[in-house]
Amino acid sequence: MSLAEFLRQIDSARLTKNERKWFPKWLSGYIQHNRLSENQIPINESIVLSFLRSLRDTNIPAWRRLQAAKALAAYQRLVLRQQLVDFHPILSKLHQLSRCESLAGNTLPQNTADPNESNLVPGEGNAGTLDGSEPDLIQRMRRTMRTLHHPKATETAYVGWIRRLIRHVDDERLDRYGEREIGDFLTDLAVTHKVAAGTQNQALAACLFFYEKVIGRDLRFIHAIRAKASQYRPVVLTKDEVHELLNLTQGRNRIMFLLMYGSGLRHRECRTLRVKDICIQSRQIVVRDGKGMKDRVTVLPDCAIDGLQRQLEYAQHLHREDLHRGLGQVYLPFALARKYPNADREFCWQYVFPSRQLSKDPRSGATRRHHVHEGTFASAFKKCLRRASITKPAVPHTLRHSFATHLLEDGADIRTVQELLGHKDVKTTMIYTHVMNRPGLAVTSPSDRLGLVSP
Secondary structure (H helix, E strand, O other), X not given: OOHHHHHHHHHHOOOOHHHHHHHHHHHHHHHHHHOOEOXXXXXXXXXXXXXXXHHHHOOOOHXXXXXXXXXXXXXXHHHHOOOOOOOHHHHHHHHHHHHHHHHOOOOOOOOOOOOOHHHEOOOOOOOOOOOOOOOHXXXXXXXXXXXXXXXXXXXXXXXXXXXXXXXXXXXXXXXXXXXXXXXXXHHHHHHOOOOOHHXXXXXXXXXXXXXHHHHOXXXXXXXXXXXXXXXXXXXXXXXXXXXXXXXXXXXHHHHHHHHHHHHOOOHHHXXXXXXXHEEOOOOEEEEOOOOOOOOEEEEOOHHHHHHHHHHHHHHHHXXXXXXXXXXXXXXXXXXXXXXXXXXXXXXXHOEOOEOOOOEEOOOOOOEEOOEOOHHHHHHHHHHHHHHOOOOOOOOOHHHHHHHHHHHHHOOOOHHHHHHHHOOOOHXXXXXXHHOOOOOOOOOOOHHHHOOOOOX
């Protein structure tokens, strides 16, 4: 019953190279956690669960906790040679949590990662397939969200919060819990993890969706300590900064820059823009399925037309090559693929900014050409900020903020700006009036009125 005996046994056991490397390390961690002797290593259910929970509390991912449990099971089988602990339910639960974490976007071990995992891209509105190894309630939640046409990003975020709630109560049967446990969970996020108010509100929204839409229970008042809400002011670039950044971009990134700044498109709206939604003659862009599943019409800037036409020619050339290879299908939302069986091969439905490589839809599993990845333009935009020595914490969405602010500075009517941005309430648009610098309304510092000069 010693560590040395375990090392001798695993050399002759049918284990992988990775298991031979890590199983002794996990057993050593088990010894240190329980302050045991290397010559006397007992195995019982209470200290095994205590060790695994300590790993969970230190944010060790589920796939590594599964590896640790396998190491203890191997020690029991190879050295003790008797079943003191039934590891089957433990391994089964950790396997489910590991799958849940991997689908939520957490890191997988290198030896088990899918070689195509880096090519996975969002596919909104597609029912796809469900992972049978996930807990039943999680599968029901995914099915409900897809039935209600929630985007993939929302599904991933909400499932991630429910997974954290499962870890908080240490029980997958969430139907046994209610307002008190949710309140404790939200309080822990605010007090222990010090999350922002928006993050806590998203966690609350995920819990409300789960209990009301999936379980069918109407929750009453949830008592929790709320995270302090900040007075949000959007980051806005000056016109000179926009001009300087534009001079540093080229090709596809330059066109996307002009559309986000010149048309007020969100980053996602720009990436998912389809050929049929652009009308060059009327200088308009129809934004389909924007935030809140709303359509709107916005302006197409003249300065983007030449580059946009070249981009459309490139997209058409790429589509013809795909058709020649027997491909050329594109993702269609909701039931359009059934209503128009051949539409997914038509050029008008193709993305204006297609990806340079084929990718796998994580929901349906279909391999096709999707739009550019969300990190492509964001990474290029960040590099341009560094090259321009702009210290503002700007992101691609900052271009939309700058679009609205500069329109208001130039005298545009706030209702017009509201329609171009697609805001439901004009109060949302009015936030840009607090960051604009309209001539004649700027405040002069008292030090400037005294004629003071810099030392």
